[in-house]
Amino acid sequence: MDRRAFLRNLGVITGAGTVSMVLGNISVRAFSKSFLNVQSVNGKVIVILQLSGGNDGLNTIIPIEDSLYYNARPSLRIAKADAIKLNNLTGMHPSLMPLKSLFDDGKVAIVQNVGYDSPDRSHFRSTDIWLSASDSNVVVDDGWVGRYLANVLPDHNNFNTDHPMAIQIGSTQSALLECTCQGTMGISFESPNQFYQLINGSIADNDPPPNTIAGNQLKYIKEIAALSIRYAEVIKEKADSVQNMATYPDTRLGRQLAIVAELIAGGLETPVYLTSIGGFDTHANQAGSHSNLLTGVSEAIAAFQADLELLRVADRVVLMTFSEFGRRVNQNSSGGTDHGTAAPLFVIGRNVYGGLYGSNPDLSDLDNSGDIKFKYDFRQIYATLLTSQLGMPADRMPDVLPRSFETLPLISDRNFLQGSPGSFQLEQNYPNPFNPSTSINYTVRVPAALKLEIYSAAGDRVTTLINEYKEAGSYSVRFDGSKYPSGVYFATMESGAVRQTIKMVLIK
Amino acid sequence: MKSGNNLNKISVWDEAAARHILSRSLFGYNKQDVEFALSITLDEFVDNYLLADQPEPPQPGAWVNDPTDDNTTENTRELIYWWYNLMMTQGYSIRERMVLFWHNHFVSEVSKVSLPQRMYWQNKLLRDFAMGNVRELTKTITIDPAMLIYLDGVRNRRGAPNENYARELMELFTLGIGNYTEQDIQEGARALTGWRVDGLTAYFTQDRFDNEFKTFFGETGNLNYIDVVNIIFNQPAAATFLCRELYHEFMHVAHDEVSIAAMAQILSENNFELKPVLSALLKSVMFHTDEVRGAKIKGPVELMVGAMRQFNVATPDYPYMRTVAAQTKQELFSPPNVSGWDGDKVWINTTTLPARNIFTDTVVNGRRPGGGDLTFQLNLVEYVRTFSSSEDAVQLIDDIAKIFLQFPLSENRKEYLLNTLLDGAEVYDWSTSDPQAEDRLKLFFKALMRLSEYQLS
Numbered sequence: 001m002d003r004r005a006f007l008r009n010l011g012v013i014t015g016a017g018t019v020s021m022v023l024g025n026i027s028v029r030a031f032s033k034s035f036l037n038v039q040s041v042n043g044k045v046i047v048i049l050q051l052s053g054g055n056d057g058l059n060t061i062i063p064i065e066d067s068l069y070y071n072a073r074p075s076l077r078i079a080k081a082d083a084i085k086l087n088n089l090t091g092m093h094p095s096l097m098p099l100k101s102l103f104d105d106g107k108v109a110i111v112q113n114v115g116y117d118s119p120d121r122s123h124f125r126s127t128d129i130w131l132s133a134s135d136s137n138v139v140v141d142d143g144w145v146g147r148y149l150a151n152v153l154p155d156h157n158n159f160n161t162d163h164p165m166a167i168q169i170g171s172t173q174s175a176l177l178e179c180t181c182q183g184t185m186g187i188s189f190e191s192p193n194q195f196y197q198l199i200n201g202s203i204a205d206n207d208p209p210p211n212t213i214a215g216n217q218l219k220y221i222k223e224i225a226a227l228s229i230r231y232a233e234v235i236k237e238k239a240d241s242v243q244n245m246a247t248y249p250d251t252r253l254g255r256q257l258a259i260v261a262e263l264i265a266g267g268l269e270t271p272v273y274l275t276s277i278g279g280f281d282t283h284a285n286q287a288g289s290h291s292n293l294l295t296g297v298s299e300a301i302a303a304f305q306a307d308l309e310l311l312r313v314a315d316r317v318v319l320m321t322f323s324e325f326g327r328r329v330n331q332n333s334s335g336g337t338d339h340g341t342a343a344p345l346f347v348i349g350r351n352v353y354g355g356l357y358g359s360n361p362d363l364s365d366l367d368n369s370g371d372i373k374f375k376y377d378f379r380q381i382y383a384t385l386l387t388s389q390l391g392m393p394a395d396r397m398p399d400v401l402p403r404s405f406e407t408l409p410l411i412s413d414r415n416f417l418q419g420s421p422g423s424f425q426l427e428q429n430y431p432n433p434f435n436p437s438t439s440i441n442y443t444v445r446v447p448a449a450l451k452l453e454i455y456s457a458a459g460d461r462v463t464t465l466i467n468e469y470k471e472a473g474s475y476s477v478r479f480d481g482s483k484y485p486s487g488v489y490f491a492t493m494e495s496g497a498v499r500q501t502i503k504m505v506l507i508k
Numbered sequence: 509m510k511s512g513n514n515l516n517k518i519s520v521w522d523e524a525a526a527r528h529i530l531s532r533s534l535f536g537y538n539k540q541d542v543e544f545a546l547s548i549t550l551d552e553f554v555d556n557y558l559l560a561d562q563p564e565p566p567q568p569g570a571w572v573n574d575p576t577d578d579n580t581t582e583n584t585r586e587l588i589y590w591w592y593n594l595m596m597t598q599g600y601s602i603r604e605r606m607v608l609f610w611h612n613h614f615v616s617e618v619s620k621v622s623l624p625q626r627m628y629w630q631n632k633l634l635r636d637f638a639m640g641n642v643r644e645l646t647k648t649i650t651i652d653p654a655m656l657i658y659l660d661g662v663r664n665r666r667g668a669p670n671e672n673y674a675r676e677l678m679e680l681f682t683l684g685i686g687n688y689t690e691q692d693i694q695e696g697a698r699a700l701t702g703w704r705v706d707g708l709t710a711y712f713t714q715d716r717f718d719n720e721f722k723t724f725f726g727e728t729g730n731l732n733y734i735d736v737v738n739i740i741f742n743q744p745a746a747a748t749f750l751c752r753e754l755y756h757e758f759m760h761v762a763h764d765e766v767s768i769a770a771m772a773q774i775l776s777e778n779n780f781e782l783k784p785v786l787s788a789l790l791k792s793v794m795f796h797t798d799e800v801r802g803a804k805i806k807g808p809v810e811l812m813v814g815a816m817r818q819f820n821v822a823t824p825d826y827p828y829m830r831t832v833a834a835q836t837k838q839e840l841f842s843p844p845n846v847s848g849w850d851g852d853k854v855w856i857n858t859t860t861l862p863a864r865n866i867f868t869d870t871v872v873n874g875r876r877p878g879g880g881d882l883t884f885q886l887n888l889v890e891y892v893r894t895f896s897s898s899e900d901a902v903q904l905i906d907d908i909a910k911i912f913l914q915f916p917l918s919e920n921r922k923e924y925l926l927n928t929l930l931d932g933a934e935v936y937d938w939s940t941s942d943p944q945a946e947d948r949l950k951l952f953f954k955a956l957m958r959l960s961e962y963q964l965s
Contacts, residue, residue, distance in 0.1 A: 121690070122679055124847050187858040195859065197877075207920050213760055214803035214915055214964060221805070221856050221960040228858035278845075283660055283672050333668025334660065339675075369690060 043451065043467045045264055046385050047257075047273045047304075047319040048145075048176070051297065053281030054123065056290055057326035057343025058361070058372070061110055064091040068363035072330045076287055076337070086110075090360055095294035098302035099348075106354035107305065108346060109410045111381060113361050115342030115374030119325065123281065123339070126324040131176045133379050133401050144382055144400055145272050146179035146186075151399040152392055162461075164231045166272040167263070169256040176274055186272070187227050191259060192239035196232045238266030246307035249299040253277045257304040265311035267464060271390060280323060284334035297321075301348060309350065315468065318349035318389050318411060320381065329363060329370055341367065342374035345381060351412040379405045388412075423448055426493040426500040429479070433505040436482035440491055440502075444470045448495045454479055457488040466493075481506040514793040515770050521550040523910070528801050529790055531914050531965050532758050533558050533602040535595045536814025539894060539911055544600070554790050557600040559639055559783050564632075565594055572628040575707030584624040588840050589826040591631065595813045596824060602786070606638035607631065608809065609757050611840070612848040614649045614681060616658040618841040625708055626654040627841045642750055643741045643780040646682060650733050653705040659846065662704050665716035669697040676846050678740065684752075687745035688725075695722040699731040741780060747772035751785065758789055760803040761852045767794055802915035802964040805855050808836035810965065811864060815871050815957070818911055819891060825883040828876060835863040856963065868957035872950050888949035889940045901929055901938035908956070915961040928955040 063069045064080040065088070083091025084100050092099070102108045118136040120126045129136060133144035149165045166177045166186030177186035189195035209215035209222065242265045248254035256275040263270065277297060282290050301319065308314040326343025342361070361372040379401050386392040386400060388411040397404045423446035429438045444450065452466040462484060465477050479491070486508045492501045518525060526545040530537035545553050568590035571577040595604045611634060618627045630652050637645035649655050650673070656662045659673035674697035678688040702717030703710055722731045725739050740746055751771035755764065774785040789795055806814065812832060816824040833839050837860055843849055866877055874885040897903035905925050909917055917925070929952040930938060939945065956962065 120685075122675070122685055123845070124679075125685055189859045195862075207918050212799050212803075213762055214799065214801065217760075217803055217805055217853075217964055218915060218960055220853055221861065221963050224856050224858055224861050225960060228862055231858070283670065284663055332670060333665075334663040334670055338671055 043269065043316050043449070044389050044391065045271055045273065045317045046389055047260055047275065047317060049253075049257075049297070049301070049319060049321045050174075050274065050276040051280050051293075051321055051323040052123075052127070052276055052278040053323070054126075054325045054327055054339055055280045055293075055323035055343060056282060056286065056337050057323075057340075058329060059286075059290060060093050060096070060294065061086075061112065061344040061356075061360075062091045062093065063089060063360035063363070065089050066360060066363055069329075072363065074331065075335060076331045086356060090356060093291070093294050095291045096298045098295075098298040099346075102302060102305055102348065103354060107350055107352055108348050108354050109352045110356050111345050111347065111376055111408065111410070112356065112358035113342045113372060113375035114322075114345045114378050114381060115325070115372070116377055116379075117374070119341040119367075119371070119374070121325065121339040121341075121369075123324055128175070130322055130324055130378060131174060133382055135402055138402070141175070142178040142180045143174065143176035145274075146175075146177045148386060148390070148392070148400045149177075149185040149272070150179035152386075152396050163234060163269045164227070165270065166274070167235075167260075167268075167270050168274040169259055170274075170276060174274055174276075177272075186274070187231055189235070191255075192235045192263070195228075196236040235263065235268065238263050238268040241266040242311065244307050245310035246303045248303040248307070249296065251296050251300060253296055253300040254303060257300050258307070261304055261307045261311060261313075264308070264317060265313045282327070282336050283332065283338060284336040286331075286336040301346075305348060305350075314350040318347060318352060318385065320348075320385060321346040322378070322381075326372060329361075329366060329372065341371040343372070345378070347381065347385075347410050349411070353410060353412060357408060357410070376408070377405060380408055381410075383407045384410050420446065421498055423498065424450060424493065424495060424500075426452075426491070426502055428502055429491065429504050433507045434481065435506060435508055437478050437480040438504060439476050439478055440465070441474065441476045442493060443474045444472050447471050450493060450495045452477065452491060452493045455490045455492065456484075457490075462489065465491075479504070515767070515774070515788050516793050517791045518550070518793050518796045521546070524801075525550070525796050526553075527910060528796060528914065529553070529558075532795075532804070533605055533790065534598070534600070534817070535605065535810050536817035537911070538818055538820055539907075541600070542910075550791055553600070554787055558602045558790065559787055560601065561639075562598075562601050562603050565635075568628065572625050573708075575623065575625060577625065578623075580618075580622070580624055584618055584627075584841065585830070587624050587628055587631075588830055591840055592809075592813065592824070592826050592829060595809070596816060603635065603638045606782075607635045608807075609753075610634040610638065610645070612843060612851075613753060614645075614655065615843050615846050615848045616654045616841075617843060617845075621654040621657050623708070624841070626657070629708060630654040631841075639782050639786065641780050642775070642782060643737060646677075646741070647734055647737045649681075650677070650700065650737060651703055651710045653708060653710045656703055656705050656710055661700060664697055664701050664703070666698075666701050666718040669694065669701065669718070671697045673697070674700055674736075677736075680847055682737075682740050682749060683743060683745045684749045687743065687749070692724055695724045695731075696736050698722045699724060699736045700733050703733070744772075744776075747776040747780070751775055754785070754789070756851075758786075759795060759800055762803075764794075802913075802961070804965045805852050806963055806965045807849070807851060807855060808833055808838035808860075808864070809840065811836075811963070812867065814965075815868060819871070819886055821884050821886070823884050828870070828882060832863065832867045836860045836867070861963070864963065865958045868962070869954050872953045872957070887946075888953060889946050892949060893940055898940050899938070901926060901935050905929065905952075912956055913959070913961050913964075915964045917959075917961065921959060921961070925952060925955060928952050 059076060059078055062078050062083045064083050070077050078093055082094050084094060084097060085091050086103065099108055116129065116136055120129060120136055131143045132140035134140040145166055164187045168174055168177060168186055168188035170188060170190065179185055209218040239262045242262050244258050244261055248258045253275065260273045260275065279293055308317050322345055323343060325340055327337035327340040331337050358375050365373060367373055383397055383401060383405040384407040387394050387407055425443045427441040429440045431438055447470065449469050450466055453464045454462040456462050465479060484506065486506050489504045489506060490501050491504060492499060523542060523546065526542050530541055530545060568586050571583050577583065598604045616627065616630055618624055621627055633648055633652055659676055660670045661673045664670040664673065671693050674693045678692065679685050698718040699722050702712050704713055719730060721728055724731055724736060725743065727739055748768060751768050755768050755771065771785050771789060774788055778784040812829045838849055870876055872886060874882050892898045892904060895904060895907050897907050905922060929948055931948045931951060
C-alpha cells in the first residue's frame with residue numbers, strides 16, 4: 001500500500017479518524033486493519049454451508065400431515081412416525097437427529113419455501129443466481145459476499161488487511177467471494193498447515209501489468225500470489241493457537257468446519273467462511289444417499305456448534321445452509337427426484353431465534369412444472385445476515401443486493417449494538433508505568449459490543465483483551481506484560497465507529 | 509476486441525506467429541518445434557500437420573475390452589498415464605488438445621460410470637471425432653455407454669422419462685441456456701428413451717422406447733435420438749454455441765459475438781465439419797493479434813505436459829504428475845461435475861497457484877518436495893547449450909523466454925532473472941563451463957517458471 005492510501009485509511013486525509021494524532025508512527029499493518037474493523041463487523045462471523053446439487057427440501061423438512069406429500073412420494077416418503085416432530089404439522093428427516101437438541105434449544109431457525117421468482121432449474125445457472133444474488137433474468141459475474149466485502153467495508157482493498165476478508169475451505173474458489181470491482185476478496189485452502197507448506201519461500205512480484213486482456217489475466221495471478229503469501233502465516237498461527245474441543249465426524253465437511261472453528265477461536269478476524277458438500281443431485285435411488293448426506297451434514301453442524309460453545313465464540317457465529325434449488329414434488333421413476341425450486345434453509349447459532357419461519361409448502365398450489373412456489377426470497381436471508389449479523393446499515397443493501405429486501409427476525413441483535421460518542425469511557429491504566437501488569441478500567445454507559453486491543457509501539461497487535469457484548473457498568477481488566485519487552489504500548493477500545501486509545505509504558 | 513470479426517489469413521508467418529500457434533494447439537513446445545513450423549508455410553503447418561488425421565493409438569491394455577475386469581483403481585491409473593503419454597508424444601497434431609476439449613465438453617466422470625473401460629471407449633470416441641463432424645459426434649455420444657450411465661439415459665424409458673441427459677444435451681452440449689424450453693426437455697427426453705447398457709455395449713430396447721408422437725422444437729413425429737440431434741443442429745444457436753466454446757478454448761475467455769458468429773457461419777456452411785473453422789481460426793488475423801497472445805491461463809495438464817515438452821523430457825514422471833493434477837484440480841476422467849472444469853481464473857487460487865509453483869520447482873530439482881527422485885533429472889547445462897546464445901546471459905534469457913513464456917517480460921523481470929542467473933557474478937563472467945553453472949541454471953529456471961507470466965499461454 002502506498003503512503004497516501006495508508007494515510008487515507010488512518011483517516012488523516014478524510015478526517016474520519018481520531019487515532020492518527022496519538023499513533024502517528026504506527027505501522028500500516030495493524031491500523032489499516034483496525035480502521036477496517038471499526039466500520040465493519042465487530043468480530044461477527046457468518047459461515048455459509050453450500051449443499052451442492054439441489055437438496056430435496058421436501059424430504060428434509062416434511063409436511064407430516066399432508067396427504068399430497070405422501071401421494072407424491074410413494075417410495076421416498078418419510079412416514080410421520082419416522083419424522084422428527086417439530087410441531088403438529090411439520091417434521092424433520094430422521095437423519096437430522098443431531099440437530100434436534102439444537103432446535104429444542106432454540107438455536108436452529110428453519111425458513112420454509114426459500115427461492116426466487118422465475119426459478120431456473122439448471123444447476124449452474126441457479127447456483128450462479130444464489131451466489132450472485134441476482135434476479136433470475138439477470139446475469140451477474142460476482143458474488144454477494146464479494147460485493148459486501150468490497151463495497152460496504154470502507155476504503156480498502158484486499159491487500160491492506162491483516163487477516164483475509166473471506167476464507168473458503170476447499171481448493172476450488174467460488175464466485176461467491178468475487179467482486180468485479182476488485183477481483184477476489186477471499187482466499188481458499190484445504191487446511192492451514194498444507195497452505196503454509198505450499199507458500200513457504202514464495203516471493204511477491206509488484207510489477208504492474210499492462211491494461212490488456214492478457215495483462216488483466218496476469219494481474220489476477222499476481223494478486224493471488226500476493227494474497228497467498230500474505231496470509232499463510234497468520235492462518236497457520238491462528239489455527240495452531242487453539243485446539244478443537246468437540247469431536248467432529250471424520251468427513252470432508254467435518255474437517256472443513258473443524259478448521260473454521262479453530263480459525264475463529266484462534267482470533268482470525270475474517271468475517272465470512274464458505275464451506276461446501278456435494279452429492280445432493282439425487283435423480284436416482286435417493287432414499288439411502290439422501291439420508292447419508294443429511295446425517296453427514298447434521299453431525300458436522302452439531303459438532304461445530306458444540307465446539308464453538310466450548311471455545312466460547314458461539315455468540316459471534318451464525319451458520320447458514322443453502323442449495324441451488326429443492327427438488328420436484330413428485331418423485332421420478334428412478335427412485336429419485338428431479339430438479340425443483342423453493343426449499344427450506346437453515347440458519348443456526350446461539351444468537352439465532354430458533355423455530356420455523358413460514359408454513360409448509362402448499363402442495364395443492366404448485367407451478368406449471370409441479371414445483372413449489374417460493375414464499376421467502378433468498379435475498380431476504382442474505383439481507384438479514386448482512387444487517388443483523390454483520391451490522392451492515394440497512395441503507396447499504398443496494399450496494400450488495402439488487403435492491404432492498406425485507407429482513408426476517410432470525411438473529412438477536414443485542415451483540416450488534418454499536419457504541420456512539422460518549423457511550424463508553426476508557427480510563428488511563430493504573431499503575432503506569434507498570435511491571436509486569438496493570439489494570440485498565442472502563443465504563444459502559446450504553447450496552448454495546450466492545451473490543452479492547454493492545455498494540456506495541458511498532459503497530460503489532462499484542463493481544464485482544466475484550467471482544468464481546470457488555471451491559472452498562474464499570475469494569476476492570478488486567479493486562480499482563482510479563483511476556484512482552486519493555487516499551488510503549490497502546491490500548492484501544494472500540495465499538496461501532498467510536499474509538500478511544502490510551503498510552504501505557506512497561507518498564508522492566 | 510479491436511480486430512473484430514477478422515478471419516482473414518495473416519500475411520506474415522514469423523516466429524511470433526509460430527510460437528502462438530504452437531502454444532495454443534499443443535501442450536507446450538520447444539525450440540526445435542518453432543524451427544520446424546517456420547520451415548514450412550502456415551497453410552502446410554496447419555492443414556497438413558495440426559489438423560491432419562492421425563493413426564489410432566494402441567490401446568492402454570487388454571483390460572479395455574473386458575467388462576468383467578474390476579481392477580478399477582489400477583485401470584484408471586493406467587488410462588490416465590496412457591493419455592498423458594499421448595499428449596507427450598502427439599507430434600505436431602492438435603488432436604489430443606481437441607480430445608481434452610471434448611472431454612471437458614461431453615463430460616462424464618469415471619466415479620459414476622464406474623468402469624474405466626467405458627471411459628476409455630468414450631475417450632476413443634472423442635478422439636475419432638476430435639476434428640470431425642460435431643453433429644455426428646453428438647449423435648454417437650448420445651448412445652455412448654459411459655454417457656448413458658453418467659446422465660441417466662439408461663433410466664430413461666417409456667412412461668417414466670428421466671430428463672437428465674435431455675437437459676444437459678441442450679444446456680451444456682449444444683445450445684446453451686435460453687435456447688430451448690422446458691417442454692423441449694420433456695419431449696426430447698421421451699425421444700431419447702429405450703437405450704440401455706450391458707457391460708461395454710449400448711443397446712436399444714423397443715419396449716422401453718416411447719413409441720408415440722413427440723413435439724420437439726415445433727417438429728412433431730415419432731422422433732428418436734437421431735431426430736433429436738438433427739433438430740437441435742438445425743437451430744442457429746447450435747453452431748454459435750459450439751463456436752463460442754472453441755473461441756474460449758483457442759482465443760481467450762472474453763466474449764466477441766461478432767467473431768463467434770463468423771466462425772459459426774463457417775461451421776454450419778461446412779455441415780458441422782470442424783476442420784474448416786479450426787483452419788480458418790488458427791490462421792486468422794484475429795487469432796494472431798497481440799492482445800490474444802498470453803491471454804489464456806494454462807490448465808494444469810497443459811502446464812505439466814507443457815513443462816515436460818519444453819525441457820524435452822523423455823521419461824516424464826506420470827505418478828507425480830497425477831498427484832499434482834489432483835492438487836491443481838484437473839484429474840482426467842474426473843471433472844468436478846457435468847459442466848466440466850470452469851477453466852480460466854478458476855484454475856488459479858491461493859492453493860492451486862502455490863501447488864503449480866512447487867511443481868515447476870520439483871521438475872527443475874528432479875526431486876519431490878517430501879524427498880524421492882523423479883523418474884528424470886534435467887541436465888540444464890546441456891539443455892541451454894542447445895541454444896546458440898548459451899554463453900551470452902542476456903540473449904540466453906531472451907531466447908529461453910520465447911520457449912517458456914507467451915507474455916512479454918518487463919525490463920524489471922528480465923533484470924530479476926538475469927540477477928538470479930548470475931547469482932552475484934558479472935554478466936561477462938557467465939559461462940556454461942563454470943562449475944556453478946548447473947546450480948545457477950536451477951535457480952534461474954525455478955525463478956522463470958515461478959513468474960506469474962509462466963501461467964499464461
